[in-house]
Amino acid sequence: MRSAGGRIALALLCLLLLPWGSLAAESGSGIVYEIFVGSFADSDGDGVGDLKGVEGKLDYIASLGAEYIWLTPIHPSPSYHHYDVTDYYAVAPAFGTLQDFDSLAAACAEKGIGVILDLVVNHTSVEHPWFLSACDDLKAGRTEGFRDYYLFSRGSGQYPVPGTEDWYYEGAFGGHMPDLNLDCPGVRQEIADVIAFWQGHGVKGFRLDATTSYYTGDTARNTEFLRFITETAKSGDPDCYVVGEAWTNENTILELYQSGIDSLFNFPASAAEGTLIKAAAKGKGAAAAEKMADWQEKIRAVSPSSVDAPFLSNHDQARSRGMMASNGRQMKTAAMLYLLLPGHPFLYYGEEIGMSGSGRDENKRLPMLWSGADETQNCLPPADADQEQRLTEGVAQQDGDPDSLLSWYRALGRIRASLPGWTRGVMAALPAQNAALCAYTVTGEDGVTAVLVNTSLRQSVSADREALGLQEWELQAALGLTDEALQLWHSEGKIPPCACVILRGPEKTE
Numbered sequence: 001m002r003s004a005g006g007r008i009a010l011a012l013l014c015l016l017l018l019p020w021g022s023l024a025a026e027s028g029s030g031i032v033y034e035i036f037v038g039s040f041a042d043s044d045g046d047g048v049g050d051l052k053g054v055e056g057k058l059d060y061i062a063s064l065g066a067e068y069i070w071l072t073p074i075h076p077s078p079s080y081h082h083y084d085v086t087d088y089y090a091v092a093p094a095f096g097t098l099q100d101f102d103s104l105a106a107a108c109a110e111k112g113i114g115v116i117l118d119l120v121v122n123h124t125s126v127e128h129p130w131f132l133s134a135c136d137d138l139k140a141g142r143t144e145g146f147r148d149y150y151l152f153s154r155g156s157g158q159y160p161v162p163g164t165e166d167w168y169y170e171g172a173f174g175g176h177m178p179d180l181n182l183d184c185p186g187v188r189q190e191i192a193d194v195i196a197f198w199q200g201h202g203v204k205g206f207r208l209d210a211t212t213s214y215y216t217g218d219t220a221r222n223t224e225f226l227r228f229i230t231e232t233a234k235s236g237d238p239d240c241y242v243v244g245e246a247w248t249n250e251n252t253i254l255e256l257y258q259s260g261i262d263s264l265f266n267f268p269a270s271a272a273e274g275t276l277i278k279a280a281a282k283g284k285g286a287a288a289a290e291k292m293a294d295w296q297e298k299i300r301a302v303s304p305s306s307v308d309a310p311f312l313s314n315h316d317q318a319r320s321r322g323m324m325a326s327n328g329r330q331m332k333t334a335a336m337l338y339l340l341l342p343g344h345p346f347l348y349y350g351e352e353i354g355m356s357g358s359g360r361d362e363n364k365r366l367p368m369l370w371s372g373a374d375e376t377q378n379c380l381p382p383a384d385a386d387q388e389q390r391l392t393e394g395v396a397q398q399d400g401d402p403d404s405l406l407s408w409y410r411a412l413g414r415i416r417a418s419l420p421g422w423t424r425g426v427m428a429a430l431p432a433q434n435a436a437l438c439a440y441t442v443t444g445e446d447g448v449t450a451v452l453v454n455t456s457l458r459q460s461v462s463a464d465r466e467a468l469g470l471q472e473w474e475l476q477a478a479l480g481l482t483d484e485a486l487q488l489w490h491s492e493g494k495i496p497p498c499a500c501v502i503l504r505g506p507e508k509t510e
Contacts, residue, residue: 028067029416030423031339032116032243032346036072036315036365037095038080039379040349047380049367051096055104060395062111064352065413068241068344069108070116070207072315074101077125080382081361083118083209084125084177088194098201105202114204116241119229121191122214123177130190131178139163148184172213182214182225192232199233205241206233211256211264212248219255226259243309243344247316250295257302263309263344266295270311272323277312280334281324285438285455292341293429293440300426307424308343312351315365318358320351326390328354329457329498332408336453336479336500339412342425342442352409353398356390363387369394408479415477415502421445430468434461437495439468441505448505449476454495463493473503 041053051074061069073082076092091098105115124131134146138161150169152161157168159175170179180187195206208229215221226244233240243263246253253264269275269292279288296308312320312334324330331354338345350368357364362382370377372394398404416422421444430439436456442449450470454461465471478486480499488494495501 028112028423029065029413030342030344031064031066031413031416032068032070032309032344033061033064033066034070034072034314034346034348036349037074038082039365039367039382041368041370042379046094048094049379050094051091051100051104053379055100055107058107058111058113062113063410063413064347065410065417066113066347068114068116068205070205070346071118073118073120078127079125079176080384081365083120083173084123084127085120086125086127086129088190089197102201109202114241115202116205116207116243117198117203118209119195119206120209121180121194121229122182122210123171123173123179126176126178135161135163138167146186148181149187149190151179151181172216173210188228191229195229195233196236199236199240204237204239205243208242208244208261211244211246212252219252223256223259226256226261230259230261241344250298254298254302257299257306260303261306263307265314265346266308266310269295269338271313271317276310276337277320277323277334279337279438279455280330281327283436283456285337285436285453286432286434288337288455289429289438289440290432293427296342296427308341309346310338310341310343311346311348312338313364314346314348316361317364319348319356319364321354321356321391322358326354326356327457328405331405332480333453333455333457333498335405335409335412336498337438337455339409339416340451340453340500340502342422342427344423347409352406353393353395354391354405357387359387360384371396373397411479415479418477419444419449419502422449425449433464433467437461437463439463447507450503450505451500452495452503453500454497456497458497460488460494460496463495465493470503472506475501476504477502 035054038049040049041057042049043052043056074091074095075082075085076087076090077084082092091101108115130146130149134150137145137147138152153168154166158170159168161167161169171177172179211222211226214225230242233242241262244261246256246264247267250268256264275288275291279285299306299308320334353369355369357366362385366381366385366389367379369389369391372392395406398406401407422442425442425444428441430441436454438453438455440451450473452463478501481489481496485496489501
């Protein structure tokens with residue numbers, strides 16, 4: 001994929017003035033790569049992605065600088081998306097076996113990559129043995145057993161219990177997903193057991209599904225439950241990373257941060273109307289720096305140990321390519337804006353090559369395009385997908401192109417890995433000099449670094465380094481600058497369109 005301005009010599013070659021190899025080993029990048037397993041990589045030729053397929057692509061994932069992979073649900077389920085679980089202790093046969101998972105976790109560990117597992121615990125499948133036993137208990141009039149595992153009511157409710165005349169159960173996401181009774185001690189013990197089981201198999205983190213629906217409309221109880229899960233996970237592994245889906249407004253997200261959870265996805269900054277893509281599409285970098293720095297300060301005020309989880313789009317949203325009208329420079333700018341932020345940026349598989357997908361959920365989970373020329377390298381699409389992939393240049397085509405979006409993402413991953421302590425760094429916006437200039441500092445464990453991103457797609461911007469207090473700072477990395485542009489940066493402080501410079505602050509003196 002070419003940028004709007006065509007090939008620019010050296011555009012994707014980062015100038016790193018620090019030896020990043022040793023730095024990357026000392027501190028992870030913080031990047032999390034989200035994988036919808038069934039659409040990612042097929043190892044056995046049946047057209048369905050599987051765990052062995054993921055393992056076979058770990059070198060590729062590592063090339064993006066990922067510190068973690070997040071696997072969407074891998075458990076047995078009657079649905080293609082696997083968010084209605086029938087067995088929390090098993091792997092869906094289409095994805096492989098528990099032994100395959102163990103192999104993947106071990107291979108990830110060798111590469112310094114942690115596995116994050118999707119934990120779906122506000123509901124199960126109607127086919128889960130817990131629900132089937134609970135219904136049997138209800139019909140038999142038994143008050144013990146599994147009856148208290150679910151939210152049953154007599155006389156009225158959402159969905160009738162099969163085999164009864166006046167009993168009903170709750171299902172916030174449909175009758176095929178009965179809600180668990182999260183106040184039941186037995187359910188909480190089951191959840192704790194599931195967490196411990198997967199930690200025993202090498203899982204380093206959990207992504208929590210639908211956290212605002214644990215107790216719909218009751219943020220205080222949702223917060224308490226998030227605290228329970230977070231504390232449970234960290235009791236088994238103090239370094240376990242817990243991130244939650246809270247697709248809601250900023251005030252509610254901040255309330256949920258009172259649980260002490262590591263991260264909550266920054267939905268207000270995502271998608272077409274969010275801070276990041278709007279800044280990339282409209283060249284509003286200064287406003288983005290102020291907004292993101294303010295948000296991170298608010299998180300720290302509520303939970304000092306928590307960090308942001310920015311992203312552009314995920315498996316429930318239209319892909320970011322469409323939000324930016326397939327404009328290569330906009331996609332590169334958006335990548336700079338979110339991948340250089342402190343916290344844990346989440347990268348949805350295929351975003352790094354510019355995949356398309358919108359409308360029904362299956363279209364947002366189309367197969368990873370390993371090749372635009374050889375379909376045998378790609379998985380089959382989900383059965384009900386009704387869109388074709390608009391991207392024609394897959395990984396194979398972009399891999400050797402220094403001007404491709406894939407090369408751009410890889411360069412950003414290398415830059416980020418060269419910045420120790422970046423994940424938990426403290427962000428502060430620098431005074432706006434130009435609406436297009438996204439300028440901020442990040443104070444990390446070993447000093448202060450400045451990031452300057454020109455979000456304009458056509459115009460260079462000049463950064464007054466003296467006014468910004470950066471006159472004594474040294475260039476650490478640059479992206480999107482030719483040799484000539486680097487000279488203009490040194491002489492005039494100019495940054496070309498769709499480019500960034502990273503500056504290192506002077507060493508502290510005692």
